[in-house]
Amino acid sequence: MAFSESILSEQCLVQARGLVSSIENGCEDAAIGHLREISRINETKMFQEIGRLTRELHDTLVGFGIETDISDLAEHEIPDARERLNHVIKVTDQAAHKTLTAVEDAIPVCRELEESASKIEDQWKRFISRDLSADEFRELSREIGEHLEVSSDRYSKIKAYLNDILMAQDFQDITGQIIRRVIGLVQDVEDKLIGLIKISGSFGNDDNRLERKPAEKVLEGPQVPGKESATALKNQDEVDDLLSSLGF
Amino acid sequence: MKILIVDDFSTMRRIIKNLLRDLGFNNTSEADDGNTALPMLQSGNFDFLVTDWNMPGMEGIDLLKAVRADEKLANLPVLLVTAEAKKEQIVEAAQAGVNGYVVKPFNAATLKEKIEKIFERIEASQ
Numbered sequence: 001m002a003f004s005e006s007i008l009s010e011q012c013l014v015q016a017r018g019l020v021s022s023i024e025n026g027c028e029d030a031a032i033g034h035l036r037e038i039s040r041i042n043e044t045k046m047f048q049e050i051g052r053l054t055r056e057l058h059d060t061l062v063g064f065g066i067e068t069d070i071s072d073l074a075e076h077e078i079p080d081a082r083e084r085l086n087h088v089i090k091v092t093d094q095a096a097h098k099t100l101t102a103v104e105d106a107i108p109v110c111r112e113l114e115e116s117a118s119k120i121e122d123q124w125k126r127f128i129s130r131d132l133s134a135d136e137f138r139e140l141s142r143e144i145g146e147h148l149e150v151s152s153d154r155y156s157k158i159k160a161y162l163n164d165i166l167m168a169q170d171f172q173d174i175t176g177q178i179i180r181r182v183i184g185l186v187q188d189v190e191d192k193l194i195g196l197i198k199i200s201g202s203f204g205n206d207d208n209r210l211e212r213k214p215a216e217k218v219l220e221g222p223q224v225p226g227k228e229s230a231t232a233l234k235n236q237d238e239v240d241d242l243l244s245s246l247g248f
Numbered sequence: 249m250k251i252l253i254v255d256d257f258s259t260m261r262r263i264i265k266n267l268l269r270d271l272g273f274n275n276t277s278e279a280d281d282g283n284t285a286l287p288m289l290q291s292g293n294f295d296f297l298v299t300d301w302n303m304p305g306m307e308g309i310d311l312l313k314a315v316r317a318d319e320k321l322a323n324l325p326v327l328l329v330t331a332e333a334k335k336e337q338i339v340e341a342a343q344a345g346v347n348g349y350v351v352k353p354f355n356a357a358t359l360k361e362k363i364e365k366i367f368e369r370i371e372a373s374q
Binding site: 093096097100103219220221222223229232234236242246248 | 301331337
């Protein structure tokens with residue numbers, strides 16, 4: 001370090017020689033004066049060095065954007081990200097419900113058409129094989145007429161439900177953008193943390209790293225592609241195989 | 249057949265409810281975690297329990313254990329439908345006495361197959 005070399009300077013040498021000769025000559029006051037001068041030189045150098053380090057640290061912090069940004073991150077951006085992610089949950093929830101409602105409403109309409117068509121089909125087959133009486137044929141004609149009449153109304157209803165489902169997918173765009181922003185923020189936090197670790201001088205020093213304890217019995221939730229846990233099974237077939245090996 | 253569907257996400261409950269309806273099971277009720285599900289089970293004459301694992305409050309695995317520990321409910325068939333896919337978890341569920349295990353995301357055919365299998369096995373053992 002630079003300030004430890006100050007003791008080897010010409011100035012110090014002069015003082016040291018003075019100190020030796022003062023002691024040899026029995027001049028106590030002069031000896032004390034030389035000693036004080038030596039420590040003053042040393043302290044000045046040390047304070048200069050501390051000052052330089054402080055400035056360097058400050059410059060580095062500013063360089064990393066830490067000094068100004070990190071409090072902003074903690075105060076605004078992270079709570080903001082939390083709100084955004086909550087919004088993602090809300091938007092996807094709404095979309096799922098909109099879709100489910102449309103499906104729930106469309107299914108009975110389909111079923112109605114299905115039933116009426118299959119009833120007509122049965123009678124139609126009998127008509128083709130000349131199995132139908134004149135009265136039954138009149139009944140069939142009436143049913144066909146009725147079926148055609150409701151069909152166009154029901155098909156436009158189904159089309160409207162399908163359109164609702166289509167429109168409900170707009171969440172993907174919104175949530176995609178929000179999540180991308182949050183990913184950017186996480187990246188930002190990561191970079192700044194790395195900057196801080198580098199400044200603190202412990203980067204890459206394993207002894208100083210906080211030991212990561214493996215969380216015990218923490219549920220993982222859905223496996224993310226490329227991030228699968230080592231003991232995670234890939235699909236239902238593997239789950240079934242495991243269960244059958246356990247006697248299921 | 250009265251079925252209780254337990255999941256903390258209402259959308260997932262609706263999906264399961266619709267799939268069950270498609271399979272001909274119309275009598276379903278819903279709960280959002282084990283804590284709300286358990287009293288419903290104890291007082292509601294349910295024939296079948298479909299539950300998620302990861303829920304706030306009481307988790308599905310603890311609900312399963314509570315069901316098995318309850319004299320009246322001990323024989324209730326339980327199907328876990330969960331995103332938890334780790335080997336040790338499936339083993340834990342099996343040891344706790346689960347009747348079937350479906351990993352999310354799943355499809356209607358898988359759910360149908362597992363439910364049918366559970367009832368086949370119950371009928372065979374009776």
